Amino acid sequence: MRTCIGALLRNSWSFGMTTREKRPEAHEREDRVARGTLHRPLLAENVPAWDIECDVAVVGFGASGACAALEAARAGARVTLFEAGSGSGGASALSGGEIYIGGGTDVQKAAGFDDSVEALATYLKMAGGPDADAAKCDMYAENSLAHFEWLKAQGVPYKGTFVPGKIIEPATDDTLIWSGSEEAWPYSANAKPAPRGHVIQWEGWGGGRKLVDILEARVRDAGVDVRVDAKAQSLIVEGERVVGLVVRIDNRPVHVRAHRGVVLATGGFAMNEDMLRRYAPGTMKLSDPIGENDNGSGILMGIGAGGDAIHMDEFFTTCPWIMPPDFVKGIFVNEAGNRFINEDCYHGRVSRTMVDQPGDKVWLLVDNSIFSQPIELARISIAAVGDTWEEVERELGLPEATLAATVHTFNRYAAEGHDPVFRKHPQWLKPLTEGPFAALELNFRESYFSFFTLGGLSTLPTGHVLDRGGEPVPGLFAAGRATSGLPRSGHGYSSGMSLADCTFFGRQAGRSAASAN
Amino acid sequence: MRTCIGALLRNSWSFGMTTREKRPEAHEREDRVARGTLHRPLLAENVPAWDIECDVAVVGFGASGACAALEAARAGARVTLFEAGSGSGGASALSGGEIYIGGGTDVQKAAGFDDSVEALATYLKMAGGPDADAAKCDMYAENSLAHFEWLKAQGVPYKGTFVPGKIIEPATDDTLIWSGSEEAWPYSANAKPAPRGHVIQWEGWGGGRKLVDILEARVRDAGVDVRVDAKAQSLIVEGERVVGLVVRIDNRPVHVRAHRGVVLATGGFAMNEDMLRRYAPGTMKLSDPIGENDNGSGILMGIGAGGDAIHMDEFFTTCPWIMPPDFVKGIFVNEAGNRFINEDCYHGRVSRTMVDQPGDKVWLLVDNSIFSQPIELARISIAAVGDTWEEVERELGLPEATLAATVHTFNRYAAEGHDPVFRKHPQWLKPLTEGPFAALELNFRESYFSFFTLGGLSTLPTGHVLDRGGEPVPGLFAAGRATSGLPRSGHGYSSGMSLADCTFFGRQAGRSAASAN
Incomplete structure (x- = not known):
């Protein structure tokens, strides 16, 4: 795995590990069709017949929906859970658990x-x-x-x-x-x-699948009526109260009466290009949405029923640049050759700050002692190598005394064991003085910048969805990335915050729905 | 007006022109009360009696509302215009026209x-x-x-x-x-x-008042029924169609039937602390909202009737730092001592980029040849003066070889007549070499950073408000800062864009409403 920069220098000044992947567009047409039915609730008086009756209807079978269904069922409610896909999972199952x-x-x-x-x-x-x-x-x-x-x-x-x-x-x-x-x-x-x-105890990445499997087993133990391939289409309201929803099953509309409440646990809108453009255009330059059926359907349904959607512009993003971890000892510079953050922050906080920078890329500067090949997944390319920082600066086409000056200032203090400019912790500080040197390119469009959205419905800690007047919408609850929850800033995100929010506040939403009048 | 930095240096290294002003909080309680009634429409079936009937009801008497009312009336519609304040104006009248x-x-x-x-x-x-x-x-x-x-x-x-x-x-x-x-x-x-x-031809600042006065005269000439001290409280809907609104006049609700359409020209939400927090928290560190009755009421009413609100996080801000204009020859650095933009951009673009910087302030670096007192309005203070840039750097508490290195690199290229890092135009380039030198502090909370919001209802160029499905909401139109219009990015804003949007698209909205079925 470990490669000497010198070898690269001898071979060529730059070689591409970059692969290009187009952003998914398949969802777009479907979204547009779906939105037409999602954005306004059906009036109860127009329901031809109630096909399913339950106390609590939960929409979405990721971690939030599973926890909501479970707690609602254990509180004695008859619970029906609807999942658009063919099984449990959602974005939770794509996570590390x-x-x-x-x-x-x-x-x-x-x-x-x-x-x-x-x-x-x-x-x-x-x-x-x-x-x-x-x-x-x-x-x-x-x-x-x-x-x-x-x-x-x-x-x-x-x-x-x-x-x-x-x-x-x-x-x-x-x-x-x-x-x-x-x-x-x-x-x-x-x-x-x-x-x-x-x-979760799990060999390798991807424990989220196992987490959801375990929660699914408990959901089924608790007697929840699980319907998969069941796509929620709109809420049903009676006056200001949400009393049920329309679900598409076997290509026909099924009218569901939820006597106590509906819990929206439908995830964010990372897979909905149209919503991203309108509400979170900062994601438009990023390549890789994380999601499955995260098309914002629950958020749209919730707004349509009077719910307030807040902080819709916020998103998490990360490029897995800290493999190898020694890369944390490198420094990031933007296209002006300036540092912009202490690189020992969480990789997602650093990545989120990267995409704030002007232009379309940033560079991670490393010396030979900390260099090895970035993981292939990251699609990080080597933009320049040189025997001096001045050479790297020149190779990148930067003016003299920009990047090189930044490195020399950094090195000077790192040698003394501190970083007075960005306050990187001493444990990650070392002067970048062991040539040859390299600039690794993290390109917002071409490298792997995964992202998901953090904006969504405004809820109380109990899971009650709030309207734009700050009052609960009767009968409506939500949890997870359909809400603006614990994690609501891409700059502050830390791994595990979303699942903490999904599981804990999913539970609250389920309990609240079960006891709603 | 012109002062030599040396005089400051001899007197003291820093003197404050900073005044502190608290953000207005008076609106907050009122907002909270108002929102309760604004966020959901009244059903036509619950209207006791129609107190006023017209073809087109326009809400708001700034430039947008005036232009909408005028064109609607000229197209033959009976128009009633409601204004929450006691006369025309809105934020338009606070502008330069x-x-x-x-x-x-x-x-x-x-x-x-x-x-x-x-x-x-x-x-x-x-x-x-x-x-x-x-x-x-x-x-x-x-x-x-x-x-x-x-x-x-x-x-x-x-x-x-x-x-x-x-x-x-x-x-x-x-x-x-x-x-x-x-x-x-x-x-x-x-x-x-x-x-x-x-x-507009007008001696001094503030021609916006005159602009609105002229438009008001035309509105009255055209026979528009103008009602002031008339606060819109909610829209009235029949099915999905907006058919009127409730207006509070003389402390009682007046039900207005608008046979063709309602035009929301109510402005943005710069004066609504609660909406700013939920939708545009980037403004929370800024001191001076520009607005009058810009409490977001039209946006909330529009969402409640099914309209889509987009780019709600966007805002314009500026600190009037380009007086004297020679300050454009200075360079801005953030708390890391780094430049972040070509300073010859529009003052608002530069200011918007300032507030993106980490920390709570930026510094404008000037030498003696371009220094004079900033205008008092700007509340810009002098944070440090020195005979060398190293001295200024030290005075600011910055590490060695940060700010001074930035200036030296800038100076080196400026002397050659170019700025290869940020591409400032040569006409504004000069090396900052004529000591003594000063760092002027622009502090986001303490200096005068005026702002207003740019997010709002999604509309067609015709003024039709779009719902979250991308379809027009029948009977509902909007213009100006109640919409996300021509100016929809604080980084790209230029002076006059908002009034261009208000007047031109206000006209379109009025015409569209007049001809709506």
């Missing part, structure tokens, strides 16, 4: 970390950006330990072991990793750092 | 500029950002000359004279100014530059 949990779990303690509810709550609020949902952050922090126990009680296995270092997901079946920016400035200065990414 | 017009006006020609429809359309599309409304840009570019003639025919006076240089608004009664980023990269490389800010 990692959940952001803290406050002093057994795993954290065993690894020697002394986490607290306060530190967790503070971190979550910082991560949530200028309009962080303080009520959800506090509620989650206070109940995080109990939620971890609940997950274990559902059969989610955790090995209980800690893996140090900077990793995206463990390749092993270990549990605890640093999955955010806890040790990085400014988080470290405000919230005592602890690793909080708790990963 | 400058309108972005091009394609070869008589004024442009007389001043020796050869503008074209193509150059105007290209500029508008670049300015609109990644989701620019190409249809509106093209339509406006093609009709810009005719629109100018129309404005003149309404009695809006233009002296016909050009003032060169970089100015915010003419202090004289002249007409044409450079009001955008036309001569700056990347605009200059893609659209042939021409000045397009056409300012």
Whole structure:
């Protein structure tokens, strides 16, 4: 795996690992058709007959929908769960199955970390950006330990072991990793750092599938009526109250009466090009949406029934550039040759800040001592190599005394063990002085910048969807990426936050729906 | 006015011109109350009696509403115009009365500029950002000359004279100014530059009041029934069609039947703290909203009736830092000591990019040859002065070889007459070598960063409000800052774009409403 930059230098100054993939467009036409029926509710008086009756109807069978259905059923409600695809999964099953949990779990303690509810709550609020949902952050922090126990009680296995270092997901079946920016400035200065990414026991990447399988088994144990290949088409309202929904099954509309409530757990809108353009155009230059049926249907249905959608422009993105982790010792510069962040932040925070930069790419500068081939998945290319930083600067076509000046200033302080400009932690600091040197190109369109959306329905911690007047829409609940939840800022996102939000607030939404009048 | 930096240096290294002003909070409670009634329409079946009947009801008496009412009345419709305040004005009357017009006006020609429809359309599309409304840009570019003639025919006076240089608004009664980023990269490389800010003949700032007065006179001439102190409270719908609205007059609800359509011309939401937090949190660190009754009421009513609100996170902001214009020869650096834009762009584009920078301030670096006192309005303070840039760097508490390195690199190229890093135009380039030197602080909270919102209802160029399915909402029209219009990106905004949008697309909305079935 490890390659000497010198070999590259001798062969050619640049070789492409870049593959181009077109953004999916297949969904677009379907979206347009679907939106026409989604955006306004059907009036109950126009329902020809109720085909299905239940207490709680849950839409979407990812982690949010599973947890909502499960808790609603356990609270005594008759629950029907509708999934547009042919089985459970959603975006949750595409994930690593990692959940952001803290406050002093057994795993954290065993690894020697002394986490607290306060530190967790503070971190979550910082991560949530200028309009962080303080009520959800506090509620989650206070109940995080109990939620971890609940997950274990559902059969989610955790090995209980800690893996140090900077990793995206463990390749092993270990549990605890640093999955955010806890040790990085400014988080470290405000919230005592602890690793909080708790990963399901699973060899290799992709434990999310196993997590959803386990939750699905519990959902079925609880007697939830699961209908797959069942595409929600619109909500049904009576006055201001949501009383059911229309679902397309076997190509015909099925009218579902939900006596207590409907829970929207339909995910975000990363797969809906049209919604991205209108609400989150910052994603338009990125290549790789993460999602399955994440076409924003629940958000549109929710708005149509009076719900408020907030922070629709926010998105998570990451390019898996921290493999090898030594790359964290490199520095990122934009097209002006300037640094823009402490590179020891969470890879997604760094990536989100990359795409804020002008132009269409940034470069990761590395020296020979930290260089190895980036993982192929990342589609990171080598834009320039040189025996001096001045040579690299020239190869990139940058003016003299830009990139090279940035590196020399960085090196000067790194040699002293600090980074007064961006406050990178000393453990990741080393002067980039061991030539030859390389500039790796992360290109927003050509490299692998995966993304998903963070904006969605405004909800109370209980899962009640709020209208634009700040009042609950009777009968309507939502959870997960159909909502603007715990993770609501791409700059503050940390791995596991979305699944924490989906599972914990999915549970709340299910319980609230089951007890609604 | 002109002060030597040396005098400051001798007196003290920093003196504050900073005044602090709290953000208005008075609106907040009222907003909360208002939203409760705004966000859902009243069903026609629940209307006790129609108190007022008309063909077209226009809401809001700024430039958009005036133009809509005028064209609707001239098309033969019975028009009633409702204004929440006690007279015409809105945010339009707070402006300079400058309108972005091009394609070869008589004024442009007389001043020796050869503008074209193509150059105007290209500029508008670049300015609109990644989701620019190409249809509106093209339509406006093609009709810009005719629109100018129309404005003149309404009695809006233009002296016909050009003032060169970089100015915010003419202090004289002249007409044409450079009001955008036309001569700056990347605009200059893609659209042939021409000045397009056409300012009403008016001595001093604030010609917007006169513009609205003239439009009001035409509105009254046309027989529009104008009702002031009349606050729109909710739309009235029959099925999916908007058929009227409820207006509060003399503290009682008045039910208005609009047989052809309702035009929302209510402005943006700069004065609604709660909406800013939920939809445009990027404004939360800025001090000075521009607006009057810009509480987002029309946007909320429009969404409630099925309309789609798009790009709600976008906002215009500016700090009037280009007075004196020689400040354009200075360079901006962020808290890392890095430049971030070519400073010869439109002051608002530069300001919008300032607030993207990390931290809470940026510095404008000037040497003695270009220094004079910033205007008091801007609340720009002097953060450091020094005989060398190294001294300034130290005074600001920045690490060595950051800010000073940036200046030295800039100076090196400026001396050669180019700026290869940010491509500032040579006419604004000079090395900052004549000490003493100063760093002027533009602080996002403490300096005067005025702002208004650019997100709003999605409309066709005809003014029809689109629903989330992309179909028109029958009976509903909108214009101006209640919509996401021509100006829909804070980074691309240029002076006069909003009034161009308000007046031109206000006219279209009025005509469309008058001829609606």
